[in-house]
Amino acid sequence: MCVSVQQDIYPTSYSFAVGIPDGFPQFLAQPKLKSVEKDKVTRLACEVKGNPKPKITWLKDKMPIDFMDPRLRQVENGYLEIKKANPSDEATYECVANNIHGTAYSYGAMIYVKVRRxxxxxxxxxxxxxxxxxxxxxxxxxxxxxxxxxxxxxxxxxxxxxxxxxxxxxxxxxxxxxxxxxxxxxxxxxxxxxxxxxxxxxxxxxx
Known part of the structure; x- marks a missing residue:
């Protein structure tokens, strides 16, 4: 008798997920929901391991972040830094890790910008x-x-x-x-x- 088992889909950060090759990108730290005051600095975490070392990119509401904006930069370990946060920064952010074995997506994390009144x-x-x-x-x-x-x-x-x-x-x-x-x-x-x-x-x- 043949039994079909539905495999749960786990985030790629779990090392026990079936079929993940050695060296596939795995998240050690992922972005989390944050609330930041307008004009303040905030950082979103993204640490990844893999072999070869994965390339890190960031998405804002599913679109690549425009690093032409001088307020935004990718810092050590792939973290995303936002200087002088403003209401236009309110969005869901994802960290994307890619190497020759494939692409992994972090959890989506929302940033809320508080405007002091x-x-x-x-x-x-x-x-x-x-x-x-x-x-x-x-x-x-x-x-x-x-x-x-x-x-x-x-x-x-x-x-x-x-x-x-x-x-x-x-x-x-x-x-x-x-x-x-x-x-x-x-x-x-x-x-x-x-x-x-x-x-x-x-x-x-x-x-």
Whole structure:
């Protein structure tokens, strides 16, 4: 009587898989699921043995990785290094090992990129009252940080002194020419996470 046995398909890293020739690529370390913060560095493991020494390549979502991107490089033992991770790096990565005996594929490992989100916050010294002599020039500086970085604009009352389309990111220097009267000026820092304001009273000193 002839009995047919269904052979389970094991990852090629298992040395007991039936029919694997001596020297066939076998994985000693494989990439694992990772979560990395945006703009940080991460590495995916890939160590392989075989005879002759297998050539290592990497796939991203089943496509060969473009190492023309300076953020990506293959380092010692075939590891994949990603510098300054960004959301476009979110994908499934596979390490591929090849020699004259054949090709082995690692497990697929997903990379998740965490984008740190921080509401706007003013930095540096922010004065609330500034006295100035009449007809003098005055610079008002305002800086803010956050993630994403906020737009910074000045306004006087409800009138913006910085065009919305040209609002700088992170800092804004307002130059007042020939100040002749006392007024209040407001620095506004805004992002998708909210708005903050700081008011400066410019007081013209009497002679």
């Amino acid at each position: 921080v509401a706007p916050k003013f930095i540096g010294e922010l004065e609330s009252v500034i006295e100035v002599t009449a007809q003098r020039e005055l610079n008002l500086s305002c800086k803010a940080v956050g993630s994403p970085m906020p737009y910074v604009r000045w306004r006087q009352g409800s009138t913006y002194l910085t065009d919305e389309d040209d609002a700088p990111i992170g800092s804004n220097l307002l130059t007042l020419m020939s100040v002749v009267e006392s007024k209040n000026y407001t620095c506004e820092a805004s992002s998708e996470l909210g708005n903050i304001e700081h008011q400066v009273a410019v007081i013209v000193k009497s002679e």
